[in-house]
Amino acid sequence: VVNTGMISDQQSEEQKAFADAQIKKTLLGAAQPEDIAMAISFLLSDQARMITGRVIPVDGGMFL
Numbered sequence: 573v574v575n576t577g578m579i580s581d582q583q584s585e586e587q588k589a590f591a592d593a594q595i596k597k598t599l600l601g602a603a604q605p606e607d608i609a610m611a612i613s614f615l616l617s618d619q620a621r622m623i624t625g626r627v628i629p630v631d632g633g634m635f636l
Contacts, residue, residue, distance in 0.1 A: 575602040599633025607632075 573579060573594045579602070595602045611630045614620055629635070 573598065573602045574608060575604055594634075597634055598631065599636055601632060603630065603632055 573591055579591050608630055611628060615623065615628070
């Protein structure tokens, strides 16, 4: 879950409960948009020039 307006402005209680349950499953909690931006920035930088064809999860430990 990325903490954006879409999450904080959920309209139904069911949607809020679902988002909260997903956040509780995640070791580091909800991501901030900046967390996603930093991963993208790294992949676009010269530091990642040898990384090809990989999926890099930015999931805060959800699947540990």
